[in-house]
Amino acid sequence: MTCVSQYVKNVRKHFALCPYIPGATITLNCTSDGKGSSPFKGPIKLRILSVVSTSGHSVILEAKPLGESCSNSTKFPSSVVVKLYDHRFSERLRSEEAITPPTRSSIREYLTYVSSGGARRFIKRLHHHDKMLRAGRDEITATATATAGGLSGGGDGMNSSPTYTGSYPEYIPTPLSRQSGGRNGRSSDGSPTSSSHLSSQHSEGIPEDWDDDVALSHWTPAQDETYLYHKASKRFQAEKNVYNRLRRLQGTAIPKILGMASVKIGFPKLSIFEKDEIENLEHYGAHKRLFDANGWLCMKGVDSHLLSVKALVMEKVEGFSMADMTAHAPRCLFTKLVDEAMEIIHVTGMAPCEILNENVSPNNFMISPLPEDRGYRVVMMNFSESQIRAAEETNERWYHRKWNQAEIALFGLEMETILKRIGYRYKMNSHDSRITYWAEYLF
Incomplete structure (x- = not known):
């Protein structure tokens, strides 16, 4: 049964080219399952049968592989589940960060940001931020573990919960002030909030190369989309690593992974940019990096990966x-x-x-x-x-x-x-x- 949430319906009002609709086709660029036994390799076309869910950190589709995609199509199952880590339509991912659904305007800002190289630099800073957060968590976990060890002599077992009483390292900025309405200074209903800045407690000690546009929570729509792309990519990598670790359980206790894939984001330029904006892009030569000869979005160059989303292809589990x-x-x-x-x-x-x-x-x-x-x-x-x-x-x-x-x-x-x-x-x-x-x- 197709499950198209109100969230996706709202997105379509502003941005009509949501690609995940029953009957549509998508092309996956697949890598193997690691054993060499999967038919899901290279470009594979699938027809979407239903939208299973958009309410989590990913978009989950049921799809039918199309036989003409590959010469060994007889190996294809009749239907598969495709889990797409598409930050644009992942409800939970956006709601957790209090970032409103994508619009035509925010998407074209993101495309321009990618084309300029700003998105790549922004993600580099986010990786630096993640590294600092891990360092802070390691310090806290070590202290909590030491406290737990101190309880072993006189604690009451599971009812004795060690409490960390220290403070986070000063160089770690607050990644998201939920009380101030989210990373981009908006409340859950999209209205501006009065507090959208780095807390003073953590504003000191930030490395000199720390970029203000990362440390501060008041970001542009393009930076919001870049941040969500970064978060979705991390979710994919985490789940991919877990499935690889649990390979011996695949097909029994967990689903069998048939392949890893990426899906290019493709839009006709007239659906994203207004006519005067296209003329401006052409004036500066940016259109050559953004669009192919047919006028479809086709980013060329080192940042093209920022215009594709990762996916897991797995067996469909009936039940x-x-x-x-x-x-x-x-x-x-x-x-x-x-x-x-x-x-x-x-x-x-x-x-x-x-x-x-x-x-x-x-x-x-x-x-x-x-x-x-x-x-x-x-x-x-x-x-x-x-x-x-x-x-x-x-x-x-x-x-x-x-x-x-x-x-x-x-x-x-x-x-x-x-x-x-x-x-x-x-x-x-x-x-x-x-x-x-x-x-x-x-x-």
């Missing part, structure tokens, strides 16, 4: 989400299915996987009926908010982060609430070794 389990699965299997999901969370957190997942919502699990009525397969779907344990991360710090995240306990409590609504008595065992595992190493 229903665990959040909807009560309407579709047999009542006698509720506890078993919940336990299988908890086991997947546990296995992905243990060596050699060592994944920390900040979003283990029941909506991120699919229950897929097996052939010949052989039961159900539980599949964990979303890893965009996951992290892989760093090679240099000590056992103490890793155990503390896993214990503090409490993935299995949070998932179990949420399932308790869902099942309670229909009168099904499910009580998570708080002494389950999978829940207490990380605490045992800390206390």
Whole structure:
């Protein structure tokens, strides 16, 4: 079923060329799955069958590979899921940063910013910013871990939560003041706010090469779009790394990845720029870098990657989400299915996987009926908010982060609430070794 949210409908009012509509075709430039067994290599055309979701950090499509794209088309499945990290239409990504939906105006500002080289320089500064934030988090985690170690002698186990009482390093600027209405100084409804600047607490000690347009939260629409592109690219890289780490679980506990891809953003120039703006671009020669001979957006040069979005191509998992389990699965299997999901969370957190997942919502699990009525397969779907344990991360710090995240306990409590609504008595065992595992190493 096609799920086109009100968000996308609003975008189309301002910017009619949203490419993700049923029946439209998109071209993926695919790389292999790493095993050499995937038919998804090189340029592949797909026809969009439905828009599954735009409400998360990505746009999720169901699509049908077109046979004429490749000589070995017989290997193609009948349909696949394409997860596009397109910052323009990712609802949650934009709402988290209080950045309004894209418009014709903001898109053409972004194109001009990319053409001028400003976007590339801006992203370089953002990478520097990320590096400083990681340094600050490492310092905080180390202090919190030391505090946790101090509790081991007289604490009361899981109820003793170590508290970091220090301060963030002064050189780290506030990345987003949510109280002041978002990175671009706008409230959630798009109206300006009175406070849109770097907090004075963190304004001192910023490196000399720090760019004011990054440190300050009052950005232009072009910088907003560049920042969101940067965030979406990081989400893709994180999820790609997790799927590679969990390769042995693909096709069973998690979806099978068929390929990595990129999709070029293409628009007729007359849909983006007004006539006088095109004449101005041509006057300065910029149109030669922006458009091909047919007048379609076709950025040439080193920054062309800023006009494409990353994508994961994966198997389509038939079934229903665990959040909807009560309407579709047999009542006698509720506890078993919940336990299988908890086991997947546990296995992905243990060596050699060592994944920390900040979003283990029941909506991120699919229950897929097996052939010949052989039961159900539980599949964990979303890893965009996951992290892989760093090679240099000590056992103490890793155990503390896993214990503090409490993935299995949070998932179990949420399932308790869902099942309670229909009168099904499910009580998570708080002494389950999978829940207490990380605490045992800390206390």
